[in-house]
Amino acid sequence: MNEMANIEQAIEMTESKISANKVQVYYGDTHAIKDVDIEIQPRSVTSFIGPSGCGKSTFLRTINRMNDTIDICRVEGSIRIDGEDIYDPKVDPVQLRAKVGMVFQKPNPFPKSIYDNIAYGPRIHGLARNKAELDDIVSSSLQKAGLWEEVKNRLDEPGTGMSGGQQQRLCIARAIAVSPEVILMDEPCSALDPIATAKVEELIDELRENFTIVIVTHSMQQAARVSQRTAFFHLGILVEEGSTQDIFTNPKDKRTQDYITGRFG
Amino acid sequence: MTDTTISPKVAEMPANLPFKSKSLYEVDDLTRKRNAAERRFKAYGVAAVCIGLFFLVVLAYTIISEGIPAFSRTIVEVEFSLTQEQFDEAEGQLFKTKAYEQIFIGALQGQLQESGVSVPFDATTIERIVGKPGNTIRTYFKANQDKLGDAVGFELAASSRVDGYMNGRVTRENMTDSRFLQKTDLDLVDILVDAGVIKTVFNWNFITGADSGVDNPGAAGIGASVVGSFFMMLVVLFLSLPIGVATSIYLEEFAPQNRITDLIEVNISNLAAVPSIVFGILGLAVFIQFMHLPQSAPIVGGLVLTLMTLPTIIISTRASLKAVPPSIRDAALGIGASKMQAIFHHVLPLAMPGILTGTIIGLAQALGETAPLLLIGMVGFVARGYPEGLIAGFTDPNSAMPAQIYTWAARADFAFYEKAWGGIVVLLIFLLSMNILAIILRRRFERRW
Incomplete structure (x- = not known):
């Protein structure tokens, strides 16, 4: 019996896209993330929820090593993507970030044209051999992000001149353009109005077919709407992780229950 | 009866909390005081601006009226x-x-x-x-x-x-x-x-000519010194801008935060406050006595002024790099740009207007600096003609505009006095055209989106 369980676990582990094992994150002396183990499934949306300061964003940023830019930040444990430890000394974080794209809380298009915003990533990674290929990447990325119809006639206009929701979808298109396998989204809708939010959520749902998506959100409704699996963080600890339906209808932990019913947070 | 509609809790409220506050049409004492203070401050501000303008007008009038005869x-x-x-x-x-x-x-x-x-x-x-x-x-x-x-x-x-x-x-x-x-x-x-x-x-000769002897003020011109200053500024620009920007980028973006970088930072800030004559002594000791570079040459002047300009450029460049929103860096890193690509493709272009402003302030300072030139022999020298060729422009002894003005002001013949004023007019025109060039460049870099 025991052996069987081990094999089952092993099968599950090979299936998951991202697997984190005993991850610890320290900011100087502060222990921000404690012992997080999580398996993230490919071609699905996983959402991280939890009160402010619970470490969900911090954990998200360890997945593409954006935390490397913070001097005092230190990560222990292992995070594997397709079985490869991304904190292995042989791994170049720049290469990793091409594979694991990121969309930020505040839309942050480059102060360049819409075209250049999308084309920048493919250019630096050498994904297009000529202008025609680059044009293709730009248009297909914008199409995937559902922005093509809105901007196809003004690709040379500044990306910063669009509305907030359009900017955020531009940022998603920019992330898609380098053909990542995983897209991390750090509260992508917190700066958007409900209509723009709905559009972005719809987009996330469509992208699920091709990408593994991890989204941090403050809105439990959003987590319920877009994600298949949900993880609840509290005070740096991964309290509970499971299918979104289970988490919201039948939480095992009291803290999860308290949080989703609005008793704290 | 309205009283009956008020719930008991509200009725128990203390009497000193009136239901209706004072009318908005009456201005109370505190507000009146605050408004008066604001008005006073505005008046001080206007007065300060007026005083500044007054002195500017006096200065401009004096310079032009005294300089015209030259x-x-x-x-x-x-x-x-x-x-x-x-x-x-x-x-x-x-x-x-x-x-x-x-x-x-x-x-x-x-x-x-x-x-x-x-x-x-x-x-x-x-x-x-x-x-x-x-x-x-x-x-x-x-x-x-x-x-x-x-x-x-x-x-x-x-x-x-x-x-x-x-x-x-x-x-x-x-x-x-x-x-x-x-x-x-x-x-x-x-x-x-x-x-x-x-x-x-x-007097075209005043603009195009070289300095004359002490006995012939009529033939004195500032042209040769303009050329000297020009070559000096070239040296300053092409040394201090790349060195200064490279230093700032390294310190701001790459250097680890430790005692050594702290020490370097403190030293750079202090260097900006070092009296310019000290840089002159340094130039004399290092460039002329130790490295045996030619005396009175624009290259030495340029080197000395570069040392002086560097802190200004470094400080302003670092400030403008810091002012670029971190979200731009994140955006670039997030799609897999290397740190250097993020800086050179995205951060630096956004910081460029600030860098140019700092550079032009540094260059303007250097252009008007006389004290360090005293020590490397650019003041006593009487430029009799133009340098022959580009290399000679850097290495041949020459004078610089502020040094030339100083020389004229120190001469006995009163006729040189108006030459000094005229020289100041030319110096200011040179400075103004430099600033205009910088503004045009900045416009090109500035992104309004």
Whole structure:
């Protein structure tokens, strides 16, 4: 019996896209993330929820090593993507970030044209051999992000001149353009109005077919709407992780229950 | 009854919390005080701006009114012809230039008589007005013997005293008779002006020429020093901008935060406050005595001023790098740009306007700096001409504009005083064109989105 369980676990582990094992994150002396183990499934949306300061964003940023830019930040444990430890000394974080794209809380298009915003990533990674290929990447990325119809006639206009929701979808298109396998989204809708939010959520749902998506959100409704699996963080600890339906209808932990019913947070 | 509709809790509220506050139409004391304070502050601000403007206007007026005379010069225009016999006869004499001078005086008298003016004057008076014209005339005819017999017009520079009389510096009241000029000479000058012999023309030589000796203020020009300053600024720009920007990028983006970088930062800030003459001493010791670079050369001046400009550029560049929102860095890193790509493709272009502002402030400071030039020999040097060629522009001894102005201001002859003011006008024009260039460049870099 025991052996069987081990094999089952092993099968599950090979299936998951991202697997984190005993991850610890320290900011100087502060222990921000404690012992997080999580398996993230490919071609699905996983959402991280939890009160402010619970470490969900911090954990998200360890997945593409954006935390490397913070001097005092230190990560222990292992995070594997397709079985490869991304904190292995042989791994170049720049290469990793091409594979694991990121969309930020505040839309942050480059102060360049819409075209250049999308084309920048493919250019630096050498994904297009000529202008025609680059044009293709730009248009297909914008199409995937559902922005093509809105901007196809003004690709040379500044990306910063669009509305907030359009900017955020531009940022998603920019992330898609380098053909990542995983897209991390750090509260992508917190700066958007409900209509723009709905559009972005719809987009996330469509992208699920091709990408593994991890989204941090403050809105439990959003987590319920877009994600298949949900993880609840509290005070740096991964309290509970499971299918979104289970988490919201039948939480095992009291803290999860308290949080989703609005008793704290 | 309305009372009955109020719930018991509200009715129990303390009496000193009225239901209706005071009318908004009445301004209470505290608000009145605050408004008064605001008005006072605005008045102080306007006063401060006005004082600043007043001094600016006074300064501009003084500079322009005192500097204008430097841009005009007084000439004595005489037209006459010299025959072959006269030429041969003059060349046969012992004092040849004296002979030519006599011919000149004769011609001048003739010209005056033609215009119906008859006035007696002698050779010494003429010498006081135009110096000794004989040599100029002789040199011309010796070189152009084919012009003998033709009518040739001569423009001879009037003496600096006459020049001063023409532009108001010398008057009958403030002058004393001396071997340079006598009051009676001025009567002759007036007559010559009426006859159209003495004229005031624009002094191109002041803009294009080189410095003259102490005894000839009329021939002094600032052109050579402008060239010296220009080459110095080239050195400063091409050394301090790349070094300064590279330093700032490293310190701001790459350097680890530790004691060594802290120490470097403190030192850079302190360097910005070091008196400029200290940099001059350093330049003398290091560049001239140790490295044996040529004295008085723009390259040495440029090196010294580079040291002085670096802290300014580094501090402003770091500030403008810091001002670029971190979200742009995140965006670039997030799609897999390397740190250097993020900085050079995204952060630096956004910081460029600030970097250019810092650079232009640094360059403007360097352009007007005199003290360090004192020590590397760019002040005492009298530039007699332009450097020959590009390399020579850097290595040949030359002067710089502020050094030249300082030299003129220190000379005894009062005529140099107006040259100094004129030099300041040229310096300011140079500075202004540099600033305009920077503004144009900044416009090109600035992104309005």
